[in-house]
Amino acid sequence: MRKAGVSRFSGRFSVSLAQMQESGLVLGPAALDEILGGGLDRHRVHEIVPAGLFNLGTAAGFACALAARNGAGSVVWIQQCMAALEGGRPYGLGGAPFGIASSRWLLVETHTAKDTLWAMEESLRTPGVTAVIGELAGPGEMADLTATRRLNLVLQERRALGLLLRQQFRAGTSACGTRWRVAAAQGRQDGLGGIGTLAFALTLEKNQRGPCGAWNVEWNCDEASFAALPVPVAAPARHRPPRAA
Amino acid sequence: MVIAGAVGNAQLLTAVNDAAARLGLSIGLPLADARAMFPALSVAAMDESADQALLEQIGGWCLRYTPLVGLAPPDGLTLDITGCAHLFGGEQYLHRDLLQRLQRFGFAARAAIADTVGAAYALARHGKTTIVPPGGQREAMADLPLSGLRLDMEIIAGLKTSGFTCIGALYSLPRAPLAARFGTILWLQLDRALGRHDEAIAPRQLAPRFTVERAFAEPLVRMEDILIITEELAARLTLLLGERGQGARRLTLLLFRLDGAVQSLTAGTSRPLRDAAFIRRLFVDRLTTRDCDYDSGFGYDLVRLCADETENLDAAQDGLSNGNDAQALACLADRLTARLGKQHVLRLMEQDTHTPEAACAALPAQMAREFAPASLPPQDTLLGARPLRLFSKPQPLDNTPMATAPDGVPLRFRWRRVAHEVVAHEGPERIAMEWWRGEEAPTRDYFRVACKDGARLWLYREGLYGKAAEPRWFVHGLFA
Structure with a gap:
């Protein structure tokens, strides 16, 4: 009896597999999409946390890459003022590697985490918004289980991507679909020196649809898609003569 | 009890109460003299900014009578009630209502209604008649003292030594000799008071282009009621705007509290707006956030919604909230701006400069439409990588x-x-x-x-x- 009641209650949120695939944002690498159950669930908010103190830019970059992949509409970046002190403000010209022109941004600054979450809800309700990035200073304690469930409810009707960017790891429950810990990875070199392609070392720490894992992916700007980085293997030693057959 | 403050280099009395006036103290007397005469005198320091703020507050309250309220510091207000008196049942009723309410707040006030600002000024301060019939200011002012003419103290003192005591004495004098001695300002002020010379009041704020309001016999206290009234006013305002083919760019909601305080909420929009539901939502966010100093106290007896700035809006664009994406985004920006402030909701605009911090300017989203260039500057393909x-x-x-x-x-x-x-x-x-x-x-x-x-x-x-x-x-x- 009680179980029936629970299933009736949860029926509002449960989705069929076909819907799940429809709502998923396909990232690119097959291994990643399979674990995510057909892509990133658009009906849930996703958390992105930098792996270390100095990975703030990379974590924001991963959020922008996901936003760019979700469509060509506006991207709303809501930032707590304290977060801007720590990690700088979003820079319009820096969206170029993700194919996000400066005219597509709507930047919002808030004083409190509560305002940030409110602005996220409002933005997610707006048609024409592709993705909403909410950046919280510190661990963002305000975005707890209740707050993230509220965001999930808003996301039920929309195809926008809701991304929660925490500046520090927060220990505690939340209703997010996935939680990613992002660090910079060594991208492929073009042989001319320099930093190489844009690459992320992703650790999937929480996944509501499957197991977790870690991958190194690179961002392909031209196709707006992720690709798995080849696993680095030791280069063949050059000084040794080829082995006799 | 007297108020004293520094005038020039001297400490003079700037205000006296009735008890002090009965003792023979008057405004302008040096404080040291007053203290010598009455050592037990209680003296308070003058606070000009507080006086000014109070006058501003009363001026804000007077908006319930007319949109054109001018300040006449240090102690006066000028109201242009052209076309407003009949709303209160006539001039004498407006006059009575105004004074009664001010008295209830604890102010001793005098008021006079006349054709000209100058005549009303003189009569309110020195006259016995309070409502001058049209064209009657010449007779009404004849017996009033010269200080009713808004002149410098030296000119009045000079006129007094010349033997003139009342305004009427100046009516039939030849103009040139007095102008040579006291300056043309004397005749200008007299002509203004008599209506021979036009004078406009400088209002505290411009009269809004469209206004709707509702007054209540029983004051509103609950927030829900205010929201319902706001919605109703918004619906009436949109009808008005629709008739003229206008859309609002800036809206003000004025809440007149029973005790005289006026709370004003302003919301800007990024494009002309004529949608009652959306207008309501703009104010809901403001009223329901904690940081808004919403305190109903004894309740509100008048709620007014004004469209301060409007722009042409074609009828085809009715119903913004279900329009296309750009409009939806503009609505979003408006809502965020209404709660977070103009400087915190930004759009980016690329500039033709190499200085990184200036190359991508962040503008308030509501202003971005005006500043948007017709075409984007050509992209600099040689531009180096820029950080996120x-x-x-x-x-x-x-x-x-x-x-x-x-x-x-x-x-x-x-x-x-x-x-x-x-x-x-x-x-x-x-x-x-x-x-x-x-x-x-x-x-x-x-x-x-x-x-x-x-x-x-x-x-x-x-x-x-x-x-x-x-x-x-x-x-x-x-x-x-």
């Missing part, structure tokens, strides 16, 4: 980086008390500051570096080696 996040204030490195050559690539440095080791770099990209702007800013050399700990930084060295000032290093942004 930029510090609004470049952050200095803790030390001068270790490098192969003084002006070479930094290899090791400290930033935020952590040592960073560079594993890959791009640059330098030299950006010279704009000499034509006048200020001498040093040239910057930008490096994009990848560090061992995963930091992807945009460093720059400000200044060149070999110059007078030692170059300094900064982190300007973070790359993805």
